[in-house]
Amino acid sequence: MKIVAGNSNRALAEAISAYLEIPLARCTVRRFADQEIFVEVMENVRGEDVFVIQSTSYPANDHLMELLIIIDALRRSSARRITAVLPYFGYARQDRKPGPRTPISAKLVANLITRAGADRVLTLDLHAGQIQGFFDIPTDNLYSVPVMTRDIKEHHDTANIAVVSPDVGGVVRARALAKRIDAPLAIVDKRRERPGESEVMNVIGDVSGRDCILFDDIVDSGGTLCNAAEALIGMGAASVMAYITHGVLSGGAVARIVGSKIQELVITDSIQPTEAVKTAKNIRVTPIASLIGEAIARTASEKSVSSLFD
Numbered sequence: 314m315k316i317v318a319g320n321s322n323r324a325l326a327e328a329i330s331a332y333l334e335i336p337l338a339r340c341t342v343r344r345f346a347d348q349e350i351f352v353e354v355m356e357n358v359r360g361e362d363v364f365v366i367q368s369t370s371y372p373a374n375d376h377l378m379e380l381l382i383i384i385d386a387l388r389r390s391s392a393r394r395i396t397a398v399l400p401y402f403g404y405a406r407q408d409r410k411p412g413p414r415t416p417i418s419a420k421l422v423a424n425l426i427t428r429a430g431a432d433r434v435l436t437l438d439l440h441a442g443q444i445q446g447f448f449d450i451p452t453d454n455l456y457s458v459p460v461m462t463r464d465i466k467e468h469h470d471t472a473n474i475a476v477v478s479p480d481v482g483g484v485v486r487a488r489a490l491a492k493r494i495d496a497p498l499a500i501v502d503k504r505r506e507r508p509g510e511s512e513v514m515n516v517i518g519d520v521s522g523r524d525c526i527l528f529d530d531i532v533d534s535g536g537t538l539c540n541a542a543e544a545l546i547g548m549g550a551a552s553v554m555a556y557i558t559h560g561v562l563s564g565g566a567v568a569r570i571v572g573s574k575i576q577e578l579v580i581t582d583s584i585q586p587t588e589a590v591k592t593a594k595n596i597r598v599t600p601i602a603s604l605i606g607e608a609i610a611r612t613a614s615e616k617s618v619s620s621l622f623d
Contacts, residue, residue: 314613315358315392319367319383321376322585325400326366328602333610338363342379350378352386359391364435364609369403369422370584371563377403377422381429388430396433396612397426400583400605401559405440406531408447423447435608437583437601438486438530438558453618455608457558457581457601458486462493464579464599465526465556473551475499475523477516479541487528490556499525501541521549532557532580535566535573542574552576559583560590560598567593 315338318326330337339355365387367380380397387395407418419441426434427450434452439445445452465471477499478487484500491498499518525545532538532555542553553575560580562570567589570578580586581601590596604621611618 314362314364315356316609317354317363317365317383317387319365319376319379321368321370321379322366322400322582324585325368325582325602325605328582328600329366329606329609332602332606340383342383348375350375350382352379352382354383354386354390357390358387360393362394362396362613363387363392364396364398364613365431366398366400366605368399368401368584370401370561373403377425381425384426384429384431394432395430396435396609397431398605398609399434399436400581400601402436402439402444405444408441408444419444420447423449433612435605435612437581437605440530453608453612455604455618456489456622457604458489458493459622460581460599460601460604461490461528461556461558461579465490465494469524469526469554471496473522473524475518475520475525475550477501477518477520477525477527477541477545479503479527479529479537483529486530490526490528496526497523499545501527501544503537503540516544516548520545522551524552524554525550527553527555527557527575529555529557531559531561532570532578533561533563533566535562535569538575538578539569539573546574555579560586560596562587562590567596571595 317338317340341353369377404418404422437455439454471494474496476487476491476496478484479501499520502515545553555578557580578596586598608618
């Protein structure tokens with residue numbers, strides 16, 4: 314099999330390559346003067362099982378186009394099977410029509426990846442599970458829960474922990490973590506007045522005197538997390554930490570997190586961390602390469618991927 318990497322997260326691709334003990338295939342992704350993307354695969358891939366590693370993170374449109382053009386190049390080079398490995402699937406938050414005359418962009422992106430020539434998709438912690446159904450090709454949605462569970466047990470005493478979902482929509486995800494570490498579950502009930510802003514209304518569950526762990530899939534502006542932390546401290550929580558899969562952290566999010574009540578924010582490297590993230594005093598990055606690498610190995614050998622999470 315072959316592993317091809319785009320430019321979105323080269324460090325993660327190299328870590329996955331090291332885990333699998335397979336060197337990255339030589340592939341050139343460059344731009345013309347007008348920023349048009351050009352791809353050239355420098356190795357023979359005829360008849361190969363090829364995995365393309367590319368997060369569609371910022372700049373999302375550029376990285377998405379890179380992915381589509383790499384897939385097209387591989388398809389035209391007679392690769393036997395092409396699997397798009399998306400540690401972070403951009404546009405996932407646009408999974409439904411929030412109002413009239415609005416798109417379902419996650420479905421559009423799924424169509425683009427399929428039409429480009431991908432045979433399978435491998436991704437991590439989709440924002441909404443139904444996005445798997447947007448693809449007309451086999452799609453494996455990996456979960457970061459085993460990685461997060463291991464990290465929590467290594468760094469914290471689980472006896473006094475409460476797992477908290479920062480909103481009602483993330484309850485299933487938070488319950489899965491709470492079950493693994495045998496901790497109680499609480500929910501932050503919030504109302505979003507407008508995009509990018511949230512207002513915390515209430516905390517459902519007893520968090521008094523407990524070390525709370527906020528668990529979610531995406532942190533973007535950081536407003537929801539910071540407001541939730543304020544509410545939890547106000548309800549008597551001893552401390553607040555956050556475990557988030559995808560650290561989008563756009564705009565002033567890092568500064569907001571650093572100045573918040575959050576003792577520590579732990580994110581994976583599904584999105585390449587910026588310098589601001591690397592130097593932030595209360596943000597830590599935990600590697601996800603072993604989970605994705607193992608899923609790739611099992612896919613290549615036609616073994617079960619879901620058993621990773623039993």
